[in-house]
Amino acid sequence: MKLQTETGKKIRNLAALLLCVPVLSGCFGAAAVGVGTGAMMLTDRRNSETFVTDEGMELRASSRINEKYGEKAHVNVVSYNRMLLLTGEVPSEAAKADAEKIASSVPNVKSITNELAVAGPSGFGVRGNDAYITSKIKARFIDHDKFAANHVKVITEAGVVFLLGLVTQQEADDAVEIARTTGGVQKVVRVFEIISPAQAKALDNPPPGSQKQGK
Numbered sequence: 001m002k003l004q005t006e007t008g009k010k011i012r013n014l015a016a017l018l019l020c021v022p023v024l025s026g027c028f029g030a031a032a033v034g035v036g037t038g039a040m041m042l043t044d045r046r047n048s049e050t051f052v053t054d055e056g057m058e059l060r061a062s063s064r065i066n067e068k069y070g071e072k073a074h075v076n077v078v079s080y081n082r083m084l085l086l087t088g089e090v091p092s093e094a095a096k097a098d099a100e101k102i103a104s105s106v107p108n109v110k111s112i113t114n115e116l117a118v119a120g121p122s123g124f125g126v127r128g129n130d131a132y133i134t135s136k137i138k139a140r141f142i143d144h145d146k147f148a149a150n151h152v153k154v155i156t157e158a159g160v161v162f163l164l165g166l167v168t169q170q171e172a173d174d175a176v177e178i179a180r181t182t183g184g185v186q187k188v189v190r191v192f193e194i195i196s197p198a199q200a201k202a203l204d205n206p207p208p209g210s211q212k213q214g215k
Contacts, residue, residue, distance in 0.1 A: 043148065053082065057077075057107075057108060058077050060106045062076075064102045075088040076155065078155055080165065081166060083110050084112045086100060087115045087157040088116055100112055122157075131156070134155070147175065162189045163190055163191060164192065172194060176190060
């Protein structure tokens with residue numbers, strides 16, 4: 001008998017993705033979804049189709065921008081619930097606008113938040129420090145235990161922290177406060193979708209036979 005719950009559906013999608021690993025060119029999400037990411041997918045507030053779509057959107061947008069600008073730019077693309085966040089550095093205002101245009105050409109994009117800076121590409125030292133800040137924030141989310149840590153996605157660029165996720169207002173405020181008070185953070189930018197406590201509860205605990213729906 002086929003599993004009808006969202007958890008069962010996510011497990012099937014994860015299994016399909018893992019089977020695609022030997023033929024990455026035919027499965028756009030497999031390159032980005034490993035075992036750890038797969039485990040997160042099972043408790044993510046996005047439905048499984050949206051989760052996989054987000055992975056594909058990131059890869060497509062990144063690939064298209066990199067094809068045009070290569071080493072002249074350093075652009076990170078993050079998709080959450082079909083909303084794209086662009087961070088990093090580009091050589092000019094024209095390139096910034098063009099990167100957004102390229103990203104908007106990817107199917108399924110609902111909106112784009114363009115936070116690209118006009119500057120030379122950041123060095124490995126800066127990027128390493130950003131990764132360290134991100135890891136500290138995620139660890140502090142777990143330590144404070146005010147919300148499920150995987151409900152908030154953390155991106156750090158030159159000390160500026162971007163927070164994404166389907167969260168309640170209280171969860172958003174708690175996440176911002178934790179990130180803001182983490183060493184090395186220069187600024188916190190909210191890129192959340194705010195949902196009601198009732199919506200959050202429904203997404204976290206779907207009844208048997210139902211499917212979660214991304215906002």
